[in-house]
Amino acid sequence: MTPQPYKSFADSYDKIMEGRYVSLGWHAFQRERKRLGLRFTRVADLAGGTGEAALRFARQYPVTVVDRSQAMLARARRKMRGLTLLRQDLRNLKLPRLVDLAVCVYGGIHYLTSLRDLTKVFRQVRANLLPGGTFCFDQFTAHGLKTSYGGGRETFVGKDFVSIWTHRWDAKQSRSIIHVEGFSRRGKTWRSQPPETHLHQAFSLAQIRAALRVAGLKELRICELRSGRKPQAADHQRLIFARRIP
Template structure:
């Protein structure tokens, strides 16, 4: 998985969180309806804390786990008040090896974070940890990007705004379902210029990959009535095609 730098994290929070800001309230509504007894939620690969803030607003206790100090730094700056009230805890851990002091009622992982795993073994390690921290009857809701999201990686794209001039260029290998993207440029915040320089690696995981990882963790695939796929996000080529950007999955830990 890629480590996000502090500068890229600030750029990501400003420009690439539109989808998750719109989806997180719908996710919270689904959790309220499907599991009214929910009290604690793990936001895995929580990034800059967009979803964690929404979940805390529902009255739940949230643990945000991310391996990127840059992402967590942005989250702490924005959500320090929630941390002070003990509603939110942020922890720097790898999604393949994390642990929690006690089980949680639900785990969420959004915005294609799982696509940063470069092989199915790592995806299965992550899901095994999810299964270990979920309480019986708890649910796991997550998304993975579809290939439409990555097609623009073969091109040069430019963001030219008042506070950011950012170029993106890379390669997406459709045969292997893997790719690399370089994001570089300048971001202005509070009168200071910050150099953004980040290389991203991602892999496509299809339904078979996801299903095997879910079952290997002792979880059971489950239906949901949240919209299953989305055709647009501001960070991918899916914004210029009708093909789905990502797919939402749900799995449940059986009761003994």
Template sequence: MPRSTVRPYKLLAAHYDELFGFARSWGEFARTNLLANVFPKIDSACDLACGTGTAALELARRGLKVYAVDLSPTMCRLARKKARAAGLPVQVIQADMRNFRLPRPVGLVTCEFDALNHIPRKKDLGSVTKAAARALQPGGHFYFDVNTRLAFEKIWPLTWWLEKPGVVLVMRGGYDESSGKAFANAEWFIREGSLWRRHHEYVEQVCWTAREIREALHAASFRSIRKWDAAPFFKDDPFVRRGYRTFYLARK
């Protein structure tokens, strides 16, 4: 597979809310606090790498016109289904965050839960910041969070066991300092009748330094770049300690 190719989530998409939904309330808490001054000034938003659409739906509940973009067809299908069930005006677009385009510019682009770490090549960060800038109205905001190198060193080498009825996920990974990439092998056990079938999925994330992020934002004409450590927003999560995750807010 060429190094620039992104592996779309498959089983991780199908079981995402079931296994990782618990973490999204922290994301909502951070968004509500960090964007408190932005929300009153906007009428539209785009959630980039929207996953199953949880954040997009919350933005739509605020009365915003919302676009939701994701590369994974399964994620897009689940996000559409959730938006339809909730009766909320979310337009889901299957696209790559490196070159997506919206029907009209918006006041806010969000990209949450370390989705930016999924970009496969260092040089692609600039494509994402430029695509986000193009999607924004003048003065619009780009909000995102990233896993830091410390998280990759401390958390990714651990073995994770997540279990729900009929589904077991074991994740084992590591961090390769020379390439600046973290990886996780996801071993799935899915119950099929009285038997369990094993599947394998591979996830890779790229580590961005604060400097690389600032340079990519500046090159895309973002100004007034602010950042916060995520730990105070993830108070009951033992895996988000100080220095593990950073939130960014940049203004076009």
């Protein structure tokens, strides 16, 4: 079994991602929220990692961040007081109170590597939503994953870290495999970080729709993330809204 990622990598991840995708995702979410006329009172940020999305929501709503990585939650804790942080696996999600918005953004959904797990998580999401509550998540399409993480190497360099991502596309399993390694600096000493493997599973629109249906969630809207237009084969990323059927 592949060990769970986001241990040694948590620190560099946060520095690489900080502010990078948040604005894009946030604007897309707000655009669609307005279009659908949605309102919320309590939010859960699922696979919320270092809390980048949660920080935005927390300006308006009480937010619970759920993640299985202790290192990621530790970073979220340092960013803001008042967030409720829960260390849980989404497959066994159990929130202290039902919410009327559950989000899973910036690629959290790709860490579910089978349709069975995807459906399991959707069922848990439904069970933790108030009747009529909304579930919103984003996803890379297979085309998007292949284009962004389908073969090659990226190196990210900060003043106290270097992170090297080597990736390939596994056509048989329909997923990207990303090997992450790097170095971090404490004082004058550089240390190598234990390597991690990140699997990014692609799910087709048909699979997503089937999993939502089986879980008792009704599709509200699926669109291309940046533009908001209807899904097309050439899409890289999509945004999906569903509602708990009472």
